[in-house]
Amino acid sequence: MTQRTRAALYLRVSTTRQEEGYSLETQEAGCRAYAAQHGLDVDEAHVYQEVFTGVELWERPQLTRLREAIHRQQIDAVICYAIDRLARDPVHLGVVLSEADHKGVRVEFVTEAIDDTPEGQLIRFVRGYAAKVEHEKIRERSLRGKRARALSGKLLAGGSSLYGYDLDRENGVRTINPSEAAIVREIFRAYVTDGVAMNDIARRLNARGLPSPTAHKRVYADARTPTWRQATIRNILLHEAYIGESYAWKWQTVSRNKAPVLRRREEWIALPKDTTPPLIDRATWEAAQRKIETNRGEHARNRERPALLRGLIFCAVCGRRMWVDWYHKRLYYRCPAKTLTGERCGGVIVQAKPVEEAAWAHVVACIRDPQLIERELMAATPQLDQQVIAEIETINRRLSQVVRGQERLLARYSESESVPWELIEREVARAEDEKARLRADLVQLEARRAGHNIARRQIGSLTAWCERVTANLDAMTFDERRRTLEVLALRVFASGFEYDFRLDPQVF
Ligand SMILES: [Zn+2]
Structure with missing residues (x-):
């Protein structure tokens, strides 16, 4: 048993001119055929x-009605x-698409399948971006309250107590837990x-x-008791609270399934001196x-470092x-041809560090000078345009050939009665069919051209992004660098010490 899928149609033309040549009728016919x-x-x-008529979303009354229908x-x-x-x-597109996603309403485009075309990527990006913005907004609202409490000079009420102390939640201060405090002092003495x-x-x-400090806080599924570990000792030795320095706003929850991460030092909020009584001398x-x-230096030298270009090279x-x-x-990037096919492709293994x-360096140069990216993108789109324009021309030529053929047929018929009318009729119908097919192709191509225009309009927001990121480039952590490379869709083509870099951020 299949359930009926109720579909709405949304058609739009501009009053200023018939944009990109699709009339309401063309759109409606296309949508109904698609349905x-x-x-x-x-x-x-x-x-x-x-x-x-207008530019803003709310200036489009029909779209507002459609959004209401989605909402209900x-x-x-x-x-x-x-x-x-x-x-x-793209922002409006994001609003509508995320509203629809939220309500479980599908949005489908007749001329653009949401696949790996630049337009499809744009849609996916916009959807993901809008969802992320919404998530950020919710998170930000709940963080604001916590931050306000920290700024008022109190430890977070929801925070956990620190080993060696009890937490006086009402007054937002720590008090010494004598038996635990003795262990903290013992740990410092043993280590130093x-x-x-x-x-x-x-x-x-x-x-x-x-x-151990987590003994009463964490419950393990297998009823195991948490024990003291190297990391436990290390965290105690590193904690500034034991010399009486207290901060709020130190830890950031990234996601429910991940351990919180330390915020940047500048973001911490110092709490009043009497918040934590010291246990250890400075x-x-x-x-x-x-x-x-x-010890950290030695540790880091021995540890395997992560691969920055994993998946991108x-x-x-x-x-x-x-x-x-x-x-x-040492870290290397290697072509898997030999492993996969048994035969070498001739590519040379690539040392990770220099590449x-x-x-x-290439990415930094591009971000500092976004025109470099712009130029790369601009260089790519006109080629696509040229291709589309050439196809449009071909179709138009064929269309006029068909029309001329029809005219010739009719002329022949009027010149001599020897050609039977049925034959003429059939030929004319065939030509009409072909004309319809060609016109449909034309509509498709025009839509593709419109898609390129959208991609090009994204360049502005890309430039703005680059400006925002520039200030942080040098201080970026490994993860931030990774994300930057992914946003710009960096692709590296390498063999030995020969590298070729391509950025392809058309999803902006
Ligand atoms: Zn290869």
Whole structure:
């Protein structure tokens, strides 16, 4: 049993001129044909014909009615002829698409399948972006309250207590927990004065059967008791609260399933001096920091570093996505041709460090001078346009040939009675069919051209993005760099020490 899918049609023309050559009739016919083809039932009460006057969303009364219908879930789908019929402004498009997504209403475009074309990517991007903005807004509202409390000089009421202290939630201050405070002092003494390794300190505390700081906070599914670990010791040694410094707004919740991350130091909010009574003297605490810092360097040198270009680097010879590989503690990118096919493609293994440096330098140069990206994009779109224009010309030529052929037939008929009328009739009908097909092709091509125009309009917002990012370029963490490369859709084609970089941010 299939359920009926109620579809609305949204058609729009401009009053100033018949934009891009699609009339209301063309749009309506296209949408109805699409509905029939895809098993959607057009709900006649929800056919919206807009004669466009204003620029803003609310200046389009029919679109407002359609949005109401979406909101009330009176329809299951919206059919629109082309993306720019629904909205030319990507922000407006985002608003409508996310409202529809939210209500489970499908939005479909007759001339543009949401696939891997630039327009499809644009739609996906806009949808994702709008959803993200909405999520950010909700998060921001709940954070504002917490921040206000921190600024008023109180520890967060919802915060967890720190080992060595109890939390006086009412007054927003810490008080000393004598038995835990003794352990904190012991840990500092063992690490700084006696030179015991963090691992060993943890082991000794476990041997004594002391509950770890998380013992009463975390519940494990397998009823395991949390124990002291190297990281537990390390966190205690690093904590500034033990010398009486208190901060709020230190930790940021990224997502429900991930551990919170430390905010940047500048964002922390210092709380009044009497918020936390000190347990350790400053000299001992600072000695501990220096010792940890020294050990950190060794630790980092031994650890495998992440691959910046993972998934973004391709073999310049065969085009395959390269694999990340380690030889003698060094990171490389390698073409998988040999592994996959048993035969080498001729591409040379790529050392990670130089190619990553070159790639990042390329991206930085582009962001500092967004015109570089603009030029790359502009260089690509006219070619597409040329191609489309050439196809349009070909079709127009064929159309006039068909029309001339029809005229010749009719002329022949009027000249001599020897040609039977049935034959003429059939030929004329055939020509009419072909004309209809050609006109449909033309409509498709015009829509593609409109899509290119949309892509080009995104360049403005790309430039604005670049300006925002420029200030942070040098301080970016690995993850931020990764995200930047992904936003700009960097592709590296490499072999040995030969690199070619391409940016393709048409989804902006
Ligand atoms: Zn290859």
